[in-house]
Amino acid sequence: MEIKMVNLTKIFISKGKKEVHAVDHVDLVIPSGKLIGLLGPSGCGKSTTLYLIAGLLRQTEGQIYFGEEEMSETPPEKRGIGLVFQNYALYPHMTVRENILFPLENLRVEKEEAKKRTYDMAKLVGLEEMLDRKPKELSGGQQQRVAIARALVKTPRVLLLDEPLSNLDARLRLQTREEIKRIQRETKITTVFVTHDQEEAMSISDEIVVMKDGVIQQMGEPQAVYDKPANLFVAKFLGNPQINVFDGEIKNKEILIEGMVVGKKDMPDQKIFVGVRPEAFVVDNENQASFRFKVDLVETIGRDTTLIFDMQDDSENILDKKTFKAIIDAGFRIKADDIVHFNIKPDKMHLFDLNGNIL
Amino acid sequence: MEKKNNLRAWLYLAPLLILMAVFTFYPLINAFIVSSYKGYLPLSGTADGIDLFYNYGVILKNPLFKKAVINTFIIAGVSVPISILLSLLIAVSLKSIPKLKGAFQTIYFLPYVTNTIAIGMAFAFMFHEDYGVINLVLGWFGINPVNWLGGTATYAAQMIALLILTIWNGLAFKILVFTSGLENIDKQYYDAAKIDSASKWTVFKRITVPLLSPLILYISITSVIGALKAYNSVVGLFGDVKLGAQNNSMITIVAFVYQYKDGYTDKGYISYAAAASIILFFITAVISILQTIVSKKRVHY
Numbered sequence: 001m002e003i004k005m006v007n008l009t010k011i012f013i014s015k016g017k018k019e020v021h022a023v024d025h026v027d028l029v030i031p032s033g034k035l036i037g038l039l040g041p042s043g044c045g046k047s048t049t050l051y052l053i054a055g056l057l058r059q060t061e062g063q064i065y066f067g068e069e070e071m072s073e074t075p076p077e078k079r080g081i082g083l084v085f086q087n088y089a090l091y092p093h094m095t096v097r098e099n100i101l102f103p104l105e106n107l108r109v110e111k112e113e114a115k116k117r118t119y120d121m122a123k124l125v126g127l128e129e130m131l132d133r134k135p136k137e138l139s140g141g142q143q144q145r146v147a148i149a150r151a152l153v154k155t156p157r158v159l160l161l162d163e164p165l166s167n168l169d170a171r172l173r174l175q176t177r178e179e180i181k182r183i184q185r186e187t188k189i190t191t192v193f194v195t196h197d198q199e200e201a202m203s204i205s206d207e208i209v210v211m212k213d214g215v216i217q218q219m220g221e222p223q224a225v226y227d228k229p230a231n232l233f234v235a236k237f238l239g240n241p242q243i244n245v246f247d248g249e250i251k252n253k254e255i256l257i258e259g260m261v262v263g264k265k266d267m268p269d270q271k272i273f274v275g276v277r278p279e280a281f282v283v284d285n286e287n288q289a290s291f292r293f294k295v296d297l298v299e300t301i302g303r304d305t306t307l308i309f310d311m312q313d314d315s316e317n318i319l320d321k322k323t324f325k326a327i328i329d330a331g332f333r334i335k336a337d338d339i340v341h342f343n344i345k346p347d348k349m350h351l352f353d354l355n356g357n358i359l
Numbered sequence: 360m361e362k363k364n365n366l367r368a369w370l371y372l373a374p375l376l377i378l379m380a381v382f383t384f385y386p387l388i389n390a391f392i393v394s395s396y397k398g399y400l401p402l403s404g405t406a407d408g409i410d411l412f413y414n415y416g417v418i419l420k421n422p423l424f425k426k427a428v429i430n431t432f433i434i435a436g437v438s439v440p441i442s443i444l445l446s447l448l449i450a451v452s453l454k455s456i457p458k459l460k461g462a463f464q465t466i467y468f469l470p471y472v473t474n475t476i477a478i479g480m481a482f483a484f485m486f487h488e489d490y491g492v493i494n495l496v497l498g499w500f501g502i503n504p505v506n507w508l509g510g511t512a513t514y515a516a517q518m519i520a521l522l523i524l525t526i527w528n529g530l531a532f533k534i535l536v537f538t539s540g541l542e543n544i545d546k547q548y549y550d551a552a553k554i555d556s557a558s559k560w561t562v563f564k565r566i567t568v569p570l571l572s573p574l575i576l577y578i579s580i581t582s583v584i585g586a587l588k589a590y591n592s593v594v595g596l597f598g599d600v601k602l603g604a605q606n607n608s609m610i611t612i613v614a615f616v617y618q619y620k621d622g623y624t625d626k627g628y629i630s631y632a633a634a635a636s637i638i639l640f641f642i643t644a645v646i647s648i649l650q651t652i653v654s655k656k657r658v659h660y
């Protein structure tokens with residue numbers, strides 16, 4: 001089921017009577033059968049967007065369509081959605097079986113069929129042995145899977161997941177991540193999931209939607225968004241370690257950082273931001289490449305070495321120093337205080353104007 | 360070190376323990392003792408001897424005591440479930456009108472801070488056959504005036520009046536407890552129920568009531584105990600002499616105890632009162648225990 005949002009806006013009135021535009025004129029089409037990650041820092045409106053799709057919040061303006069059908073005024077119980085809450089919201093007094101059965105009972109599904117569907121769903125999430133347990137007798141990951149089963153058992157048209165992995169420990173998170181992806185592939189239900197964790201979003205989504213201040217910044221396949229960020233915010237938000245942002249300029253069709261040439265660009269002279277991914281640095285000491293800096297700190301972990309450096313030495317306080325990171329192959333023997341020359345891979349370097357828009 | 364702490368603990372407990380010893384434990388034990396005297400006269404301190412079961416035998420045969428037990432059971436059996444259900448529904452509806460909630464909470468709480476006798480007198484006036492507002496309202500629906508409390512009132516009429524008073528009087532505290540209980544239920548359960556297409560009634564039945572079940576148990580035990588001790592409402596509605604539209608027609612166990620206690624100058628009467636109060640004590644204890652056992656299967660957490 002394709003989800004279409006047209007001019008969707010949600011305004012909250014805060015205590016000081018100030019209007020907060022949690023979701024601001026969003027136009028978005030979520031393709032049918034895909035797993036979409038809604039990504040952004042906290043307070044960016046991603047959860048609000050999810051609750052608007054669910055109908056638990058009512059939009060201030062705009063429309064929502066499921067396929068051709070307008071859903072804008074439809075109450076949540078009639079939208080045919082499944083929703084997995086951040087804290088799962090399993091009914092604590094019901095067993096796993098009763099939790100999964102509950103939506104079917106409300107939809108008046110015939111008893112035998114409901115039983116069968118409950119069992120099948122429990123099997124899909126690998127909990128058929130746990131049907132008679134209460135939620136509190138389950139681990140976090142199992143509770144999470146019950147929540148998914150409860151959301152899926154009524155064969156919803158759309159599955160919505162609100163920060164589904166944030167309450168799990170690191171190992172379980174990886175495992176559940178794969179699980180969600182597998183279940184989505186098997187059921188082929190259009191799935192929207194909200195997260196602030198860019199790695200999580202990038203690893204399981206077919207497409208990601210990056211939001212900030214209620215506005216969509218960019219949508220696309222994870223790698224495409226990473227490779228071609230639409231603006232400085234997206235570039236900074238995706239990738240760990242973060243992209244390095246240098247103050248630079250274009251002069252005589254050359255890109256300069258601190259007066260050092262790092263590339264060419266056919267554009268009029270202007271001041272710019274140069275975003276360089278940590279993996280974009282290529283050591284080139286033999287040719288004495290123009291871009292060079294003194295290394296402050298070297299961290300070698302496994303196959304990668306991270307070089308930490310700063311450009312200006314004028315700041316006294318170490319915390320005020322704007323540091324940069326370069327990730328290079330661990331084979332290079334580099335010590336702190338060495339001066340290293342670099343070439344920069346052009347496809348890993350992004351130029352932004354001073355408003356943060358891509359050039 | 361441990362010994363010192365023990366001493367301190369006892370010291371902290373002492374004020375309550377002493378009060379309870381004087382006003383609860385001693386009277387309870389004393390009631391047992393008095394209930395075993397035969398022909399006891401408290402003024403002279405004389406008795407015809409000790410017989411553990413004599414007084415129980417006498418009052419169990421007493422038709423007035425039977426009436427008192429039946430009345431008390433009707434009051435407890437009818438008023439408690441109705442008032443719990445009503446207060447639950449009111450608490451849930453209050454939740455859906457957040458703006459007016461404060462005002463309504465105050466209104467519903469007023470009975471709690473009002474004297475039961477005063478409420479009883481107000482109700483007595485409302486139930487008056489000729490001038491009462493109840494008959495006035497019934498008249499709008501073409502129902503002939505009912506003689507609720509007058510000398511010739513039927514048993515059913517006066518019991519209904521008494522029950523309405525008891526239920527109304529008990530609502531305030533229950534609503535308060537349930538409202539605060541509802542505040543503690545995570546809102547996500549209700550969102551989840553909406554997503555699961557549950558109707559309002561299903562939500563009430565399957566989510567709200569089970570999640571409130573510990574409170575419902577607490578309220579049902581305390582209100583059954585309270586209802587078994589019914590006395591004030593009868594006095595308020597009928598006065599402490601008649602205890603009913605006809606003499607003693609609405610008598611309760613506690614009222615029975617009072618009557619016989621007041622007749623202490625008659626030989627053995629105080630022992631009848633003591634025996635009746637001990638019976639009430641055991642009825643209360645047994646019902647409370649039964650409630651706890653039954654609800655263990657139904658209360659979650």
